[in-house]
Amino acid sequence: MPLPLLVPAAVGVVFLVLPLLALVVRAPWSAIGPQLAEPAVGQALRLSLVSATLATLLSLVLGVPLAWVLARSSIRGRSVLRALVTVPLVLPPVVGGVALFLVLGRQGIVGRLLHEHLDVTIPFTTTAVVIAETFVAMPFLVISVEGALRAADARFEDAAATLGADRWTTFRRVTLPLVAPGVAAGAVLCWARALGEFGATITFAGNFPGTTQTMPLAVYLALQSDPEAAIALSLVLLAVSLGTLLVLRDRWLGRSAAV
Amino acid sequence: MTLDAHVVVQRGSLAVDVDLTVGAGEVLAVLGPNGAGKSTVLRVLAGLLTPDGGRVALDGGTVWDDGAVHLPAHRRSLGMVFQDHLLFPHLSVTENVAFGLRTRGARRAPARAAAQAWLDRVGLAGLGDRRPGELSGGQAQRAALARALVGDPRVLLLDEPLSALDARTRLTVRAELHRHLAEYAGSAVLVTHDPVDAMALAGRVVVVEDGRVVQAGTPAEVARRPRTDYVARLVGLVLLPGTARGTTVELEGGGTVAVGEEAAGPVFVAVRPTSVSLYPERPAGSPRNVWPLRLASATPHGSVVRCDLAGEVPLTADVTATSFAELRLAPGAPVWASVKAADVSVYAR
Numbered sequence: 001m002p003l004p005l006l007v008p009a010a011v012g013v014v015f016l017v018l019p020l021l022a023l024v025v026r027a028p029w030s031a032i033g034p035q036l037a038e039p040a041v042g043q044a045l046r047l048s049l050v051s052a053t054l055a056t057l058l059s060l061v062l063g064v065p066l067a068w069v070l071a072r073s074s075i076r077g078r079s080v081l082r083a084l085v086t087v088p089l090v091l092p093p094v095v096g097g098v099a100l101f102l103v104l105g106r107q108g109i110v111g112r113l114l115h116e117h118l119d120v121t122i123p124f125t126t127t128a129v130v131i132a133e134t135f136v137a138m139p140f141l142v143i144s145v146e147g148a149l150r151a152a153d154a155r156f157e158d159a160a161a162t163l164g165a166d167r168w169t170t171f172r173r174v175t176l177p178l179v180a181p182g183v184a185a186g187a188v189l190c191w192a193r194a195l196g197e198f199g200a201t202i203t204f205a206g207n208f209p210g211t212t213q214t215m216p217l218a219v220y221l222a223l224q225s226d227p228e229a230a231i232a233l234s235l236v237l238l239a240v241s242l243g244t245l246l247v248l249r250d251r252w253l254g255r256s257a258a259v
Numbered sequence: 260m261t262l263d264a265h266v267v268v269q270r271g272s273l274a275v276d277v278d279l280t281v282g283a284g285e286v287l288a289v290l291g292p293n294g295a296g297k298s299t300v301l302r303v304l305a306g307l308l309t310p311d312g313g314r315v316a317l318d319g320g321t322v323w324d325d326g327a328v329h330l331p332a333h334r335r336s337l338g339m340v341f342q343d344h345l346l347f348p349h350l351s352v353t354e355n356v357a358f359g360l361r362t363r364g365a366r367r368a369p370a371r372a373a374a375q376a377w378l379d380r381v382g383l384a385g386l387g388d389r390r391p392g393e394l395s396g397g398q399a400q401r402a403a404l405a406r407a408l409v410g411d412p413r414v415l416l417l418d419e420p421l422s423a424l425d426a427r428t429r430l431t432v433r434a435e436l437h438r439h440l441a442e443y444a445g446s447a448v449l450v451t452h453d454p455v456d457a458m459a460l461a462g463r464v465v466v467v468e469d470g471r472v473v474q475a476g477t478p479a480e481v482a483r484r485p486r487t488d489y490v491a492r493l494v495g496l497v498l499l500p501g502t503a504r505g506t507t508v509e510l511e512g513g514g515t516v517a518v519g520e521e522a523a524g525p526v527f528v529a530v531r532p533t534s535v536s537l538y539p540e541r542p543a544g545s546p547r548n549v550w551p552l553r554l555a556s557a558t559p560h561g562s563v564v565r566c567d568l569a570g571e572v573p574l575t576a577d578v579t580a581t582s583f584a585e586l587r588l589a590p591g592a593p594v595w596a597s598v599k600a601a602d603v604s605v606y607a608r
Binding site: 158159160161164165166169170180 | 359
């Protein structure tokens with residue numbers, strides 16, 4: 001192997017892996033049990049898991065049909081629609097949080113109506129956490145499912161149509177099962193992204209223990225007062241991320257092996 | 260007529276304009292080269308492609324009429340078999356065959372029973388629990404046929420059903436398909452680029468080239484009296500257009516051919532390559548059809564060598580490997596070709 005490629009590649013690996021190793025090496029392993037047993041930690045972890053799962057479910061309900069429209073329909077302005085939908089992928093999450101505030105805040109376009117007529121306030125609630133996470137994470141699911149739909153052979157849908165299946169039946173009984181692996185991978189990606197969400201959450205939902213303080217927020221807060229606690233919490237998030245990678249391993253490795 | 264269609268579609272540079280009628284119990288083959296628009300016509304009949312004009316009537320009811328009537332694919336009573344079977348990979352073979360019955364409202368148990376009965380009929384008894392990926396190509400195509408026929412549709416559309424199979428499997432599946440088509444009471448349309456499929460399976464053939472019907476008739480008529488170079492090549496004949504006067508035909512490309520029967524006016528002359536003889540020098544005696552030609556190319560063709568000849572009368576000759584060796588022919592070499600007048604068929608253009 002040529003050195004001009006090998007050396008930067010090795011540096012790259014070290015650059016990516018060393019911080020994670022540092023996390024493991026510097027972890028206060030003896031104190032980690034009591035650290036994680038703290039009620040505040042359990043609270044943040046539970047809130048994170050619940051809100052990320054709810055955000056993923058919401059993304060599935062809205063994102064899978066959206067991916068279908070992008071991949072299969074012939075509506076006008078489809079490419080513009082796709083660009084709009086994927087903006088949150090590149091938007092700084094803090095900006096997303098501000099934007100959500102302008103829509104759903106008490107003085108927001110929709111938020112004012114909700115507040116005045118239904119007496120519902122969204123910002124700084126657990127609902128706001130789920131909304132912020134969905135806003136940031138759903139594009140991952142949409143892109144993943146749209147890719148799977150494009151890769152799936154649309155002629156199976158033709159075959160279903162000649163067998164008397166309307167488009168909804170075809171979607172349920174043929175298309176969705178065909179792209180199920182893509183939907184699953186998209187959901188896992190979406191969930192992992194939602195779990196790590198920080199910027200949009202702290203902007204739109206705030207940082208209140210028990211209602212809006214998710215794990216990343218807790219880590220950030222702990223780093224300022226109790227670094228050991230921050231490391232312990234980070235380890236938990238690292239473990240969850242590695243677990244996610246493990247779930248996706250077969251799909252990604254399987255795909256690269258097939259190429 | 261169970262199927263009566265006039266299909267007009269513009270696809271890129273290809274303008275398709277085809278009339279088809281198929282009666283109950285009839286099998287119509289649509290024969291043509293790749294890209295002639297055959298599959299496009301079939302997709303329009305199925306409702307999978309919206310045509311630009313024309314009319315499609317299935318079983319007496321109009322399902323498409325230039326925009327005024329448009330019955331979507333899933334509400335047309337038809338079955339379709341695709342080139343690469345398109346069995347749903349996530350369903351078992353039985354579930355695949357039962358799919359059409361279930362979407363049309365049948366309950367699970369009767370649908371499965373009917374599916375299994377059809378799997379028996381196509382010789383797949385006991386394989387119903389397998390996934391399509393666990394079937395051989397021939398088995399998968401049989402299952403696809405069962406899936407298309409299980410609902411007893413009035414129209415059956417077959418899109419190159421045998422072309423994805425290897426040669427030996429194709430032979431057996433073709434024979435089985437022939438049996439099922441003979442038992443089938445509805446109208447069948449078979450799209451193929453293989454003349455053997457068309458001749459073996461269909462009662463009537465339409466030849467489509469560049470989106471138009473160029474010839475229609477029984478398989479025997481089409482094979483005996485081709486009207487285009489494409490069909491002539493498929494059935495192994497050389498076609499020469501000309502004008503007949505008595506037993507002599509003046510060819511359009513120049514030269515004359517003596518034929519066995521009297522004819523008049525514009526005609527086609529068809530010559531079978533096996534009836535063309537080659538000589539290194541002008542043959543003795545006085546045969547009427549003898550031309551000095553040049554060898555353009557020679558390719559092995561089964562047990563013979565197929566020699567394409569260029570010159571006044573462009574012919575093709577099939578000669579045995581032995582005589583080809585004795586002639587010592589190289590491409591471009593001069594050669595005399597002769598054919599008996601009685602071996603040349605002539606028919607009106």
